[in-house]
Amino acid sequence: MKTSRALLVALAAVSTLALAPGEEPISVPPERAALAFERYKAMAGRWAGESSAGWKDEVRFETIARDSVVMKTSLFDAHPGETMVTMLHMHEGQLMLTHYCVAGNQPRLVATEINADASELTFTYRDGTGLASRDQGHMDKAVIHFGEDGSYRTRWTWFQDGAESWMEEIRLDRQP
Numbered sequence: 551m552k553t554s555r556a557l558l559v560a561l562a563a564v565s566t567l568a569l570a571p572g573e574e575p576i577s578v579p580p581e582r583a584a585l586a587f588e589r590y591k592a593m594a595g596r597w598a599g600e601s602s603a604g605w606k607d608e609v610r611f612e613t614i615a616r617d618s619v620v621m622k623t624s625l626f627d628a629h630p631g632e633t634m635v636t637m638l639h640m641h642e643g644q645l646m647l648t649h650y651c652v653a654g655n656q657p658r659l660v661a662t663e664i665n666a667d668a669s670e671l672t673f674t675y676r677d678g679t680g681l682a683s684r685d686q687g688h689m690d691k692a693v694i695h696f697g698e699d700g701s702y703r704t705r706w707t708w709f710q711d712g713a714e715s716w717m718e719e720i721r722l723d724r725q726p
Contacts, residue, residue, distance in 0.1 A: 578664050580643030586661060586668040587645050589696055590620040590638050597702065599722035601628070607720055647673055649689050655680035657688045669696045675709065685711050700724060 593611040600606050605628040612621050622636040635650040645661040659673035671694040681688055690709030696702060705719045 578644070578661055582664040582666070582668055583640065583643060583645040583661055586664050586671055587620070587638065587640050589668055591617060593620070593702065593724075596725040597722040598725050599701075599720060601720045602718040603628075605718075607722065609722055645671075645673075646676070647692070649692075651689055653687055653689075655686070655688050657681070657690065659689075659692060669698075670694070684709075690714060 590611070591613050594613055595611060597609040597611065598607065599609075605626060607627070608625045610623045612623075613619065614621050618639060620638040622638070624634045624636070626632075626634065629652045632652045634652055636647055637650075638645065638647045640646070645664070646658060647660075648656055648658045650656050655678055657678035658676045660676045661671050662674040663672035664670070671692075673692040673694070675688075675690045678688055687708060687710035689706050691707040691714070693705045694703070700723065702722045703719055704722075706717045707714045708717055709715075
């Protein structure tokens with residue numbers, strides 16, 4: 551019996567160590583994650599706005615794959631001729647996103663904070679593809695705000711060489 555208990559404690563310790571770099575245990579209730587995903591689904595359509603640095607952004611939200619994924623396509627004039635796509639989906643009660651970046655990599659983030667009405671979300675880096683190491687430059691965190699006035703604001707962080715820096719905030723409004 552003592553051996554079984556010791557084995558369980560050892561397995562619990564190893565499973566904690568097995569978290570991917572940047573991965574944190576998720577404490578967001580699945581109901582909040584589902585509510586936030588429904589907010590994203592309701593955004594289907596065209597949006598436009600600009601960043602706090604003055605760059606223009608044209609965005610299209612659409613649901614695909616039998617409403618199991620929300621695809622956000624962004625034509626950001628800070629990167630002429632380039633398109634970025636962010637895909638959001640639920641996985642085992644968690645809201646996740648993969649950002650297909652003009653940096654040529656694909657960081658995956660998971661919602662680690664969602665307030666009660668799912669109007670404020672924080673996505674945190676989990677892992678990614680196209681990255682030689684975690685220190686290679688990539689989008690690392692996103693703070694999202696669904697405004698009472700119908701607006702949508704995002705603020706992303708860039709992570710490189712062990713340091714995080716905030717990018718500008720982007721505000722979008724629905725277009726006719």
